[in-house]
Amino acid sequence: MSVKKRVVIELPPRGELGDPINRHEPELEIFGSSVDLVQVDSSTVESFVAGAADADAIIATWGIKLTRPIIEQLDRCAIIALASVGVDMVDIAAATDHGIVVTNVPDVFIEEVADHTLTLLLASARRLRRMEELIADGNWAQGWPELSQTSRLWGQTLGLISFGNVARAVARRATAFGLHVIAYDPYVSELKMTAEGVEPVSLRELMRRSDFVSIHAPHNAETHHMLTTEHFALMKPTAVLINCGRGSTVDEAALIEALRAGQLAAAGLDVLEQEPPDPANPLLTMDNVLLTPHVASATSRMRPTARRRAAREVSLGLAGRWPMAAVNPSVLPRTPPERWQPYSMDRGPSR
Numbered sequence: 001m002s003v004k005k006r007v008v009i010e011l012p013p014r015g016e017l018g019d020p021i022n023r024h025e026p027e028l029e030i031f032g033s034s035v036d037l038v039q040v041d042s043s044t045v046e047s048f049v050a051g052a053a054d055a056d057a058i059i060a061t062w063g064i065k066l067t068r069p070i071i072e073q074l075d076r077c078a079i080i081a082l083a084s085v086g087v088d089m090v091d092i093a094a095a096t097d098h099g100i101v102v103t104n105v106p107d108v109f110i111e112e113v114a115d116h117t118l119t120l121l122l123a124s125a126r127r128l129r130r131m132e133e134l135i136a137d138g139n140w141a142q143g144w145p146e147l148s149q150t151s152r153l154w155g156q157t158l159g160l161i162s163f164g165n166v167a168r169a170v171a172r173r174a175t176a177f178g179l180h181v182i183a184y185d186p187y188v189s190e191l192k193m194t195a196e197g198v199e200p201v202s203l204r205e206l207m208r209r210s211d212f213v214s215i216h217a218p219h220n221a222e223t224h225h226m227l228t229t230e231h232f233a234l235m236k237p238t239a240v241l242i243n244c245g246r247g248s249t250v251d252e253a254a255l256i257e258a259l260r261a262g263q264l265a266a267a268g269l270d271v272l273e274q275e276p277p278d279p280a281n282p283l284l285t286m287d288n289v290l291l292t293p294h295v296a297s298a299t300s301r302m303r304p305t306a307r308r309r310a311a312r313e314v315s316l317g318l319a320g321r322w323p324m325a326a327v328n329p330s331v332l333p334r335t336p337p338e339r340w341q342p343y344s345m346d347r348g349p350s351r
Contacts, residue, residue, distance in 0.1 A: 004036045005318050006076075008055035010048065010063050026304040027059065030311035035318070049073050057081065057314045059307070060089060068094035078334045079103065079317035081310040083303075085113075085166075086246060087327050088219045099334040103313040103323045105306045107165055109297040114169035116296035117244045118177075120268030121212055123290055124240045125153055127266070130287050151211075151238070154178035159210030161203070161226070162217040162245070163188045170214060171198050182206055207234040212242060219246035227251065232258035240266045244296040247271035256282050259289065270296045 009027060024037055031037060040051025042064040049070060052058060057079045060066060066080065071094040080090055082104045095102045123129070127147060134142050158174045160167040163185035171181045175197060182199040183206070190200040207213065213235065217223040227241075228251035235241075241264060243250055252273045258264055266288040272281070275294055283289050313323040317333075 004034070005056040006054060007031070007035045007037050007057045007059065007314060007318075008052045009037060009039050009059045010042045010052070010061065026307035027311040030308055030315055034315075045070060052077075057318055059083065059310045059314060061307070064089075066090045066095075071095055071098055071100065074098070074100065076334075079314055079323065081313040081317075081323075083306040083310040085109070085297075086218060088246065092328050096328045096331045099332055101317055101323060101331055101333050102327050103310070103317075103325050104327055105309045106325055108306050108309055109299070109302050110165045110169050112299050112302065113166045113244055113296040114173055116270060116292070117166070117170050117214055117216075117242055118173050120242050120244065120270065120290060120292070121158070121174075121214065121240070122153075122177075124242070124266045124268040125150070125212070127288075129290050133287055155180070156211035157182060157209055158212045158214065159183065159201075159206040160198070161185075161206065161213065161215040163193060163198070164216060166244070167214070167216040168196055170216070171196055179212075182209060203231070204234060207231050208236075210239060211236065212240045214242040214244070215249055216245045217249050219248050223249045225249070225251040225254075227255075229254040229258070232263045235264045237262050237265060239264045240268065242268045244270040247273045247275065252283070259286060266290070270294055 009024060024039070027037055038051070041047040045064065048064050053073050053075055055074065055077050058066075058074070058077055059081050061083045064070075066089060068091045071091060077100050079101045080095060080103070082090065082102065085104055085106050085108075087102065087104050090102055092102055127150070130146065131143050134140065134146075154177070156179055158179045158181050160171060160181065160183040163183045167183065171183070174181050180199070181197065182201045183193050184201055184203045185193075193200045201209070215227060217226060223246075226249045232254060235258075241250070241255065247269075250273075255267065259267060267283075268290045269283070270292045271294050272283070272291075274281075277284060283291060313325065316323045
């Protein structure tokens, strides 16, 4: 009788214990009884390593960061599957060095994040936070003269920083509102941008021309504080910054100073550098800043769908088949390379 593979699932402390999500139903839909599925305590590094050191695979969500010291203690792990688009909770270089394939779910909740991006853009353009404050303070009549000084949305320019799946979905929505869309992404060809009706530009040109700047870059060493003081100084004083990507791609201290100095008019942010934010963070009290608590992807389908997809990636990997969305494709996997078979998006795993 073959020994079942041990799959460790790392979950954050969200929801009640009786929540079906916390009973591993999404993963069990994929695995059934074919693996030994266990949840480990990820409240500390020590407890997580104690439970995961002998795992054949790990499914990670939004809990502990899998750093190099942790990865070095994963003696048998062949695949780490992330139930998210972002991969900054894993040291990808360390995983690659140790022959561990890392996967994500890059296409599960694209439309939701694009919807949220447009929500923040529209709400910022129409100054909804300020309008609500005026009503609460008994200044109903003041709303009209304040909004009468703003430009109509039609004909304005939206600049997209990074042109991946979410940005493309945002571009399709934005054109329906009459926005002209420009984009900066050194890793995407101009032909792909123009095919979407988007004008390719440099980053500096984007910052100068845009009435709305929406940043969608992943967080890594190259994009950390990608936008800082010099970039905000290029923006129109009437411009709005939107961020539904990663908080650390923006130098938050520089953004606060730029907002105070009037170098840009407003910001709509779903992500911050520190989450939850320090109660003293000035962004919490600025009437030209609209905040949401990192919920752009949140819908009823998001968590179970992402977790089912992560489980499928693990299932493929443990069967010796190449997963659908490896983020470190240059890795030499611990599983003997001759066992890895290419994945066909049309036919499923090759046989």
